[in-house]
Amino acid sequence: MRKGNLMDVRDDIKVLDATxxxxxxxxxxxxxxxxxxxxxxxxxxxxxxxxxxxYRASKKMFKESDFGKWKFCNEADLRAIVGDxxxxxxxxxxxxxxxxxxxxxxxxKSESVIDMVRVACYIHQIPAAIEMIEHFHELGxxxxxxxxxISQVNTEQILQALKMLSDSHVDVIYLVDSFGSLYPENAxxxxxxxxxxxxxxxxxxxxxxHNNQNLAFANTIETLSxxxxxxxxxxxxxxxxxxxxxxxxxxxxxKNPKYNFYDLLKFIEKYMIPxxxxxxxxxxxxxYMFTGQLNLHPREAIAFTTEKRKDYxxxxxxxxxxx
Amino acid sequence: MRKGNLMDVRDDIKVLDATxxxxxxxxxxxxxxxxxxxxxxxxxxxxxxxxxxxYRASKKMFKESDFGKWKFCNEADLRAIVGDxxxxxxxxxxxxxxxxxxxxxxxxKSESVIDMVRVACYIHQIPAAIEMIEHFHELGxxxxxxxxxISQVNTEQILQALKMLSDSHVDVIYLVDSFGSLYPENAxxxxxxxxxxxxxxxxxxxxxxHNNQNLAFANTIETLSxxxxxxxxxxxxxxxxxxxxxxxxxxxxxKNPKYNFYDLLKFIEKYMIPxxxxxxxxxxxxxYMFTGQLNLHPREAIAFTTEKRKDYxxxxxxxxxxx
Numbered sequence: 001m002r003k004g005n006l007m008d009v010r011d012d013i014k015v016l017d018a019t020x021x022x023x024x025x026x027x028x029x030x031x032x033x034x035x036x037x038x039x040x041x042x043x044x045x046x047x048x049x050x051x052x053x054x055y056r057a058s059k060k061m062f063k064e065s066d067f068g069k070w071k072f073c074n075e076a077d078l079r080a081i082v083g084d085x086x087x088x089x090x091x092x093x094x095x096x097x098x099x100x101x102x103x104x105x106x107x108x109k110s111e112s113v114i115d116m117v118r119v120a121c122y123i124h125q126i127p128a129a130i131e132m133i134e135h136f137h138e139l140g141x142x143x144x145x146x147x148x149x150i151s152q153v154n155t156e157q158i159l160q161a162l163k164m165l166s167d168s169h170v171d172v173i174y175l176v177d178s179f180g181s182l183y184p185e186n187a188x189x190x191x192x193x194x195x196x197x198x199x200x201x202x203x204x205x206x207x208x209x210h211n212n213q214n215l216a217f218a219n220t221i222e223t224l225s226x227x228x229x230x231x232x233x234x235x236x237x238x239x240x241x242x243x244x245x246x247x248x249x250x251x252x253x254x255k256n257p258k259y260n261f262y263d264l265l266k267f268i269e270k271y272m273i274p275x276x277x278x279x280x281x282x283x284x285x286x287x288y289m290f291t292g293q294l295n296l297h298p299r300e301a302i303a304f305t306t307e308k309r310k311d312y313x314x315x316x317x318x319x320x321x322x323x
Numbered sequence: 324m325r326k327g328n329l330m331d332v333r334d335d336i337k338v339l340d341a342t343x344x345x346x347x348x349x350x351x352x353x354x355x356x357x358x359x360x361x362x363x364x365x366x367x368x369x370x371x372x373x374x375x376x377x378y379r380a381s382k383k384m385f386k387e388s389d390f391g392k393w394k395f396c397n398e399a400d401l402r403a404i405v406g407d408x409x410x411x412x413x414x415x416x417x418x419x420x421x422x423x424x425x426x427x428x429x430x431x432k433s434e435s436v437i438d439m440v441r442v443a444c445y446i447h448q449i450p451a452a453i454e455m456i457e458h459f460h461e462l463g464x465x466x467x468x469x470x471x472x473i474s475q476v477n478t479e480q481i482l483q484a485l486k487m488l489s490d491s492h493v494d495v496i497y498l499v500d501s502f503g504s505l506y507p508e509n510a511x512x513x514x515x516x517x518x519x520x521x522x523x524x525x526x527x528x529x530x531x532x533h534n535n536q537n538l539a540f541a542n543t544i545e546t547l548s549x550x551x552x553x554x555x556x557x558x559x560x561x562x563x564x565x566x567x568x569x570x571x572x573x574x575x576x577x578k579n580p581k582y583n584f585y586d587l588l589k590f591i592e593k594y595m596i597p598x599x600x601x602x603x604x605x606x607x608x609x610x611y612m613f614t615g616q617l618n619l620h621p622r623e624a625i626a627f628t629t630e631k632r633k634d635y636x637x638x639x640x641x642x643x644x645x646x
Contacts (some may be wrong), residue, residue, distance in 0.1 A: 006508055183576070184507060184541055185329055185548065213572060218507055218541030225508065248609065249536060252616045253506070265636035268609070273633060286571065286591070293575045310596060313588035 003227040009256045012229040016050040017043050017247060018208070020070050021094055022232075022239035024054055027280045029068030035271050036070070037081050039235070042267040044087045046251060047258040050116060052092040053078060058101045078113050090115035090142075097121040097128045102135055109140030116142040118174070123153045126161045130168045137169035144206060144230070146174040150190065151181045151295050158190075162197040172204045172230050177219060180212025180242055180292040184222040191223035206230030209245045211237055212292025214284050216245040221253055235264065236272050241298035241305075242288035281305060286312045294323050326550040332579045335552040339373040340366050340570060341531070343393050344417055345555075345562035347377055350603045352391030358594050359393070360404050362558070365590045367410045369574060370581040373439060375415040376401060381424045401436050413438035413465075420444040420451045425458055432463030439465040441497070446476045449484045453491045460492035467553070469497035469531060473513065474504045474618050481513075485520040495527045495553050500542060503535025503565055503615040507545040514546035529553030532568045534560055535615025537607050539568040544576055558587065559595050561603075564621035564628075565611035604628060609635045617646050 004010045019039060020031060036053070043051045054070030062071060069077045073093045085091055091114050095102055106117070117136040121129040126147070133143045145165055150158070165173050175190055182190070187207070194205045207223040209216035209232070220231055233250045237243035248268075251261040287301035300322070304315050327333045342362060343354060359376070366374045377393030385394060392400045396416045408414055414437050418425055429440070440459040444452040449470070456466045468488055473481070488496050498513055505513070510530070517528045530546040532539035532555070543554055556573045560566035571591075574584040610624035623645065627638050 002508075006506060183329060184545060185325075213575075214537055214540050214569070217537050222507060246537070249612060252536075252612065262636060262639070265609070265639055269633060269635055286588070289572060289575065310592060312592055313585060316585070316588055 002225045004225070007255065010224075010229070011256070012204070013224065013254060013256065014049040014204075014230050015047075015247075015250060015254070015259065016052060016092065016206075016230060016232050017048050017234065018052045018232045018244065019234040019238055019247075021052040021054050022244055023234055023282070024068065024070050025240040026238060026282045027068070027275075029054055029070040031068060031070060033081065035275075038267060038271060040081055040089070042263045044089045045263040046260055047256070048089060048247075050090045050092050052094060052118065053081075055094045055096065056100055056105055056117075057096070058099055058105075060101060061099055073114075075107065075112060075114075082113055085113050092116040092118055094118045094120055094146075095132060095136075097125040097132065100132070102132050106136065106139055106141075114141065116144065118144040118146055120146040120148055120176075122148055123150075123157050123161055126164055130164060130170075133168055133170045142171050143169065144172040144174055145170045146176050146206075146208060148176045149178040149297075150175055151177060151179055151186070155193070158193065159197060162194060166198050166201045166203065170203065172206050173198065174206035174208055174230065174232075175223065175228070176208040177210055179295055179297060180210030180216065180288065181295040182215070182219055183213075184215065184218050187219040188222045188226050191226050191228050195227045204229050206232065208232040210239070210292070210298075211242040211244060211284050212288040212298065214289075216243070217249040217253075220245045220250060236268060238272070238282050241282065241302050242284050242292070243282040287315060290316050290319055294319060296322055325548045327548075330578065333547075333552070334579070335527070336547065336577065336579065337372040337527075337553050338370075338570075338573060338577070338582065339375060339415065339529075339553060339555050340371045340557065341375045341555045341567065342557040342561050342570075344375040344377045345567055346557055346605070347391065347393050348563040349561060349605045350391070350598075352377055352393040354391060354393060356404065358598075361590060361594060363404055363412070365586045367412045368586040369583055370579070371412060371570075373413045373415050375417060375441065376404075377416060379416045379418050379423055379428055379440075381422055381428075383424060384422055396437075398430065398435060398437075405436055408436050415439040415441055417441045417443055417469075418455060418459075420448040420455065423455070425455050429459065429462055429464075435464075437464065439467065441467040441469055443469040443471055443499075445471055446473075446480050446484055449487055453487060453493075456491055456493045465494050466492065467495040467497055467529060468493045469499050469529075471499045472501040472620075473498055474500060474502050474509070478516070481516065482520060485517060489521055489524045489526065493526065495529050496521065497529040497531055497553065497555075498546065498551070499531040500533055502618055502620060503533030503539065503611065504618040505538070505542055506536075507538065507541050510542040511545045511549050514549050514551050518550045527552050529555065531555040533562070533615070533621075534565040534567060534607050535611040535621065537612075539566070540572040540576075543568045543573060559591060559606075561595070561605050564605065564625050565607050565615070566605040610638060613639050613642055617642060619645055
């Protein structure tokens, strides 16, 4: 059963801008403060609901000097951009299972400008993710669980994970098509499984797309049509490899008049075009289509891109050995 | 009701390569013979069912010296590429209502290397299209009727057109999203209307997508899932403005082992990359997203592209006056 129709406003929809976080994987999180500050202001003006600033990665595992500041999202760095964030836009950061010192690196929500912590994990890390989620919940944060690489997980495991999460305090469970290998029919089938399994718990379902087969936007609006309500997007789809669902496509689709993209266009002109001119690369290309079609991690395709290779047929042949 | 599933082979599927015809709108049909000849050979190897070579445009209306030869598809030019076409690949040309001297410019199928004539029209030209279709049918050709700009036509008119075509000898009726403004939900609703209206007549339904909202591939596989069986695609989506459904995405999706894209990759390396380097431009970009979202003809967006403008926000504001 579809929820609403193409003319409706769906008040349950929340749009999350992940440009700095997923886009940061393209430029080592080295955005200027001016870029991040203007992205923040733009998101406020465009009616975006959440802005994810980056990761809060372990400083024991990762040297601060090796990355831009949004790999760590220090409280002071966030406040330098948003002050006390006197807006309707909520602030999110991502915490990876196994790459975050969550017990020591988070202060209570009452003292923090962060609203939501998104816990990213693989299916076998669900118990660790739930431990983190409960910790963040006790500190007062909204939480999500983003189960990655879902296209390589069998249905039994997904069901078990959803049941475990249903018993936790998590607010939103994300379906994450890390490899961009889902077709709209797969994505909507999974979305309906997530929605029906958590029915009655009050938990929301989110979708995070990758554009390997040029389906990031299509899969996003397909899953939303069945009741998925937390939608990730990035400006011009900026994100690892083939990138994500483009914010401008999503805002242009949504019927709620609170969303608009005029300021997003100004932002693209002023900040995204120069970024591309500097050589930061992302977006749909054949090498990502291959890994999406073959349901593989995009790492080889990213290397192919970095090396500026154009021998697609040789690359494809080599890739077939990985399946 | 969906027809088949993501694992099935659908024997009714026919893939049509429209690279020269729709792509020709990007370079004035000025492809080298080497390009066209290798595209033909590649289509044969990849299992493509039809190859559309271009238009057969009126030489009274258009001067031959103003265009590449595929605007006219002279029999001799076709034969120079395909000989007697001793392959399973069928040859198509397009004839536009009002821009084709169809009564004088077509010889009987028994003497021609052409297999199929595709008649393109707007909704108000259906009577003229049917006259042409009957003529081509009598000459012995397979025929299609490609009703363009369908996103601006009301349902009553569509129903009437489908009933008129049901009484004709047309073989395939194409749903054409000229403006790239359909979402998968719209496209599949229209496809089901087409399919149910012609049910029992033996006529097939086709889909021709444009990629203004990055939905060309998504809409193609969505309509096919409901029973659409003639699918247009072009190499790397080459086509007017935002382009079409990419052949490599479609061949990678289809499960029939007769389709494969290895030779397509070699073709891209050898012929498409140089074409792009020569400055031939097509594909998804913001200006096309705007016209798709607003359900407008892409002509202003094409002009914006040709002028190499990047002032998206100003362009968008001006475009709102056209709605």
